[in-house]
Amino acid sequence: MTNFPISIFCPFCQRHTSLTVASGRCLRSDNDSALAIWDVGDKRGTIWWIGICNYCKKPVLVCDNGDIYPNPLPSPTDERIPEPIKQDLNEAKICLSVKAYRGCAVMARRAMQTSCIDKGATKDKLVDQLQELASNGTITKDLKEWANVVRWVGNDAAHPNKENVSKEDAEDILNLSEQFLHVIYVAPAIAKEQKSKRGK
Ligand SMILES: [Zn+2]
Numbered sequence: 340m341t342n343f344p345i346s347i348f349c350p351f352c353q354r355h356t357s358l359t360v361a362s363g364r365c366l367r368s369d370n371d372s373a374l375a376i377w378d379v380g381d382k383r384g385t386i387w388w389i390g391i392c393n394y395c396k397k398p399v400l401v402c403d404n405g406d407i408y409p410n411p412l413p414s415p416t417d418e419r420i421p422e423p424i425k426q427d428l429n430e431a432k433i434c435l436s437v438k439a440y441r442g443c444a445v446m447a448r449r450a451m452q453t454s455c456i457d458k459g460a461t462k463d464k465l466v467d468q469l470q471e472l473a474s475n476g477t478i479t480k481d482l483k484e485w486a487n488v489v490r491w492v493g494n495d496a497a498h499p500n501k502e503n504v505s506k507e508d509a510e511d512i513l514n515l516s517e518q519f520l521h522v523i524y525v526a527p528a529i530a531k532e533q534k535s536k537r538g539k
Pocket residue numbers: 349350351352353354356392393394395396397
């Protein structure tokens with residue numbers, strides 16, 4: 340079982356956990372118990388097995404070519420990001436994990452727009468909201484440029500007859516959006532935690 344993945348971001352509990360091969364009573368044979376591993380009998384010798392998340396105990400189906408169902412998330416989302424924004428970002432990650440690249444770009448853009456509103460932006464359009472936050476010093480000019488890339492690709496993804504969104508585009512946009520949220524929420528929260536730890 341050397342090729343088998345042993346750790347994933349669990350699609351159920353969304354934690355970085357390891358998998359144990361499921362075992363249980365085999366209902367259709369004389370064997371009293373068996374590990375849940377199948378050799379499908381093709382020329383490649385494909386093996387499927389059921390992995391049990393060691394944290395939440397829910398099962399995933401794993402192929403030795405690396406496929407896992409349901410698809411695990413690409414990465415966990417930092418707990419310091421406020422809940423509604425985290426939900427948007429997680430939905431973008433779920434879209435990426437099932438190859439829904441346009442959906443990923445739209446949700447990554449939405450996560451960013453939700454954060455702009457959370458940070459006090461009052462205008463209707465994201466472009467104006469970003470300008471508002473840059474003008475009042477909530478985000479830097481660099482961060483605004485960064486955010487505009489997410490906005491462009493998200494806009495293309497949401498409208499017909501626009502540029503398509505490739506896997507690489509979706510990964511880039513998700514990454515940029517998550518980094519944006521890290522600068523806005525996670526970095527200040529870590530600084531605050533460290534300050535209070537040191538009594539500053
Ligand atoms: Zn789990």
